[in-house]
Amino acid sequence: xxxxxxxxxxxxxxxxxxxxxxxxxxxxxxxxxxxxxxxxxxxxxxxxxxxxxxxxxxxxxxxxxxxxxxxxxxxxxxxxxxxxxxxxxxxxxxxxxxxxxxxxxxxxxxxxxxxxxxxxxxxxxxxxxxxxxxxxxxxxxxxxxxxxxxxxxxxxxxxxxxxxxxxxxxxxxxxxxxxxxxxxxxxxxxxxxxxxxxxxxxxxxxxxxxxxxxxxxxxxxxxxxxxxxxxxxxxxxxxxxxxxxxxxxxxxxxxxxxxxxxxxxxxxxxx
Amino acid sequence: xxxxxxxxxxxxxxxxxxxxxxxxxxxxxxxxxxxxxxxxxxxxxxxxxxxxxxxxxxxxxxxxxxxxxxxxxxxxxxxxxxxxxxxxxxxxxxxxxxxxxxxxxxxxxxxxxxxxxxxxxxxxxxxxxxxxxxxxxxxxxxxxxxxxxxxxxxxxxxxxxxxxxxxxxxxxxxxxxxxxxxxxxxxxxxxxxxxxxxxxxxxxxxxxxxxxxxxxxxxxxxxxxxxxxxxxxxxxxxxxxxxxxxxxxxxxxxxxxxxxxxxxxxxxxxxxxxxxxxxxxxxxxx
Ligand SMILES: Nc1ncnc2c1ncn2[C@@H]1O[C@H](COP(=O)(O)OP(=O)(O)OP(=O)(O)O)[C@@H](O)[C@H]1O
Ligand SMILES: [Mg+2]
Numbered sequence: 001x002x003x004x005x006x007x008x009x010x011x012x013x014x015x016x017x018x019x020x021x022x023x024x025x026x027x028x029x030x031x032x033x034x035x036x037x038x039x040x041x042x043x044x045x046x047x048x049x050x051x052x053x054x055x056x057x058x059x060x061x062x063x064x065x066x067x068x069x070x071x072x073x074x075x076x077x078x079x080x081x082x083x084x085x086x087x088x089x090x091x092x093x094x095x096x097x098x099x100x101x102x103x104x105x106x107x108x109x110x111x112x113x114x115x116x117x118x119x120x121x122x123x124x125x126x127x128x129x130x131x132x133x134x135x136x137x138x139x140x141x142x143x144x145x146x147x148x149x150x151x152x153x154x155x156x157x158x159x160x161x162x163x164x165x166x167x168x169x170x171x172x173x174x175x176x177x178x179x180x181x182x183x184x185x186x187x188x189x190x191x192x193x194x195x196x197x198x199x200x201x202x203x204x205x206x207x208x209x210x211x212x213x214x215x216x217x218x219x220x221x222x223x224x225x226x227x228x229x230x231x232x233x234x235x236x237x238x239x240x241x242x243x244x245x246x247x248x249x250x251x252x253x254x255x256x257x258x259x260x261x262x263x264x265x266x267x268x269x270x271x
Numbered sequence: 272x273x274x275x276x277x278x279x280x281x282x283x284x285x286x287x288x289x290x291x292x293x294x295x296x297x298x299x300x301x302x303x304x305x306x307x308x309x310x311x312x313x314x315x316x317x318x319x320x321x322x323x324x325x326x327x328x329x330x331x332x333x334x335x336x337x338x339x340x341x342x343x344x345x346x347x348x349x350x351x352x353x354x355x356x357x358x359x360x361x362x363x364x365x366x367x368x369x370x371x372x373x374x375x376x377x378x379x380x381x382x383x384x385x386x387x388x389x390x391x392x393x394x395x396x397x398x399x400x401x402x403x404x405x406x407x408x409x410x411x412x413x414x415x416x417x418x419x420x421x422x423x424x425x426x427x428x429x430x431x432x433x434x435x436x437x438x439x440x441x442x443x444x445x446x447x448x449x450x451x452x453x454x455x456x457x458x459x460x461x462x463x464x465x466x467x468x469x470x471x472x473x474x475x476x477x478x479x480x481x482x483x484x485x486x487x488x489x490x491x492x493x494x495x496x497x498x499x500x501x502x503x504x505x506x507x508x509x510x511x512x513x514x515x516x517x518x519x520x521x522x523x524x525x526x527x528x529x530x531x532x533x534x535x536x537x538x539x540x541x542x543x544x545x546x547x548x549x550x551x552x553x554x555x556x557x
Pocket of ligand 2: 058059
């Protein structure tokens with residue numbers, strides 16, 4: 001048995017590893033088996049996309065990795081540290097994680113820059129440095145000039161960018177994103193995908209992203225994890241060997257099309 | 272131009288002319304239509320009401336012991352404004368109102384936050400809180416006078432008891448209405464209990480609490496005045512009863528108007544507080 005330290009020496013330590021991770025939800029009637037025992041390893045700097053029909057446990061899996069709900073079985077490690085001690089979350093392990101939710105979840109009483117700098121404020125950084133960092137990030141995600149606005153004064157896409165900036169503000173090694181662009185129109189979505197790819201390549205983060213969109217999955221992922229429902233479990237893992245940086249035009253390429261088609265057929269079979 | 276349409280894959284986009292915002296948008300920005308109009312219409316309506324009152328008193332021959340003329344009331348009110356005795360009474364009413372309001376906030380918000388968080392506490396206390404609300408509190412005022420004397424203390428307590436309930440219920444509602452997604456953000460950021468309270472729960476509940484304060488301040492002034500009706504020799508309520516017993520209707524009306532102005536002023540202050548504390552909220556117009 002190799003320890004995480006040895007693995008790190010070989011440059012092989014996974015950023016995230018799930019070993020037999022399982023989730024049951026207690027409900028008023030029968031318990032729901034949301035995720036059957038699952039093994040998955042995500043390497044440093046890898047871009048993994050979770051894809052699957054509605055109710056197959058994608059959100060459940062991501063929320064367990066993000067430290068929001070406890071698994072009912074198995075071991076979850078983040079950067080070599082155990083995340084869950086039974087029901088208790090170990091906060092050291094969480095500090096390397098940044099989450100982006102389906103809704104932007106900005107606080108309406110904070111300006112855009114204060115929303116983006118919220119994680120830094122909680123960590124006790126002084127105001128001037130927070131501001132500077134928030135302005136930098138607004139530039140990065142393309143909402144420069146809106147720093148002083150209230151969230152309600154921004155469009156849905158701009159709010160989602162601000163939410164991404166908030167998750168990037170404290171420079172976590174790992175980004176977890178749950179259908180971050182689900183509410184956006186196709187075009188904004190394409191633009192956001194390009195930007196996310198650029199940010200990912202610039203910052204060298206590990207990303208796990210949940211989506212319903214096959215083309216979004218193929219465009220962004222190094223590896224696509226296809227989940228099947230009742231109970232949720234990994235059905236297939238697909239590698240996407242398209243070189244980077246990928247431009248919008250790759251969607252017309254043959255590799256892209258054949259992967260997308262295979263996924264579409266498999267999805268139809270398991271839904 | 273032709274090049275652009277070629278690279279657009281044969282699509283032919285139109286160019287839009289430079290646009291200027293319509294007048295209605297600019298007016299809203301300066302707050303013209305919404306801001307200025309009430310400054311004309313409200314005084315106008317007031318003028319019509321007072322004019323109607325004046326004409327009615329003059330033409331119906333109603334006894335001044337029942338309804339005095341507005342002119343006489345105005346004279347009395349001006350006298351009240353320069354009369355140090357009147358200001359002394361005003362001071363005590365204001366004191367009882369604000370002190371009672373203060374305690375209502377401390378207890379209402381404090382207990383509200385606890386009740387919203389701790390389920391068993393809510394279940395335990397709920398019957399008692401409802402009980403304090405269904406007994407007619409004004410009927411208890413004589414009891415408060417017996418317990419706490421004819422001094423200002425009993426008035427403070429009546430004001431606090433009346434104002435406390437809306438503040439409590441709104442605080443509970445506010446803390447319970449916190450968005451689950453917002454909670455997830457704080458959890459994923461490893462926020463401490465105190466940070467969650469200070470950065471999420473408090474600001475999130477604030478619009479509700481301020482609505483509670485708006486109802487509460489009005490009830491507090493009612494409580495203080497009713498307390499003064501029934502005991503002691505200080506405050507506007509006491510002054511009003513004295514004038515009524517002396518059949519000084521002009522003065523009684525002047526005091527009534529004075530009380531209303533005080534109520535307006537306090538209610539308005541909460542409005543200012545709303546603007547200062549929650550400028551981000553939909554209830555605040557810019
Ligand atoms: N809090 C909960 N209590 C009980 N059951 C739950 C809870 N959350 C999720 N479930 C159940 O677990 C299963 C997986 O849910 P999950 O939200 O992970 O699906 P998902 O893959 O994210 O679906 P979608 O694509 O629609 O977001 C579903 O059957 C759902 O009903
Ligand atoms: Mg989901």
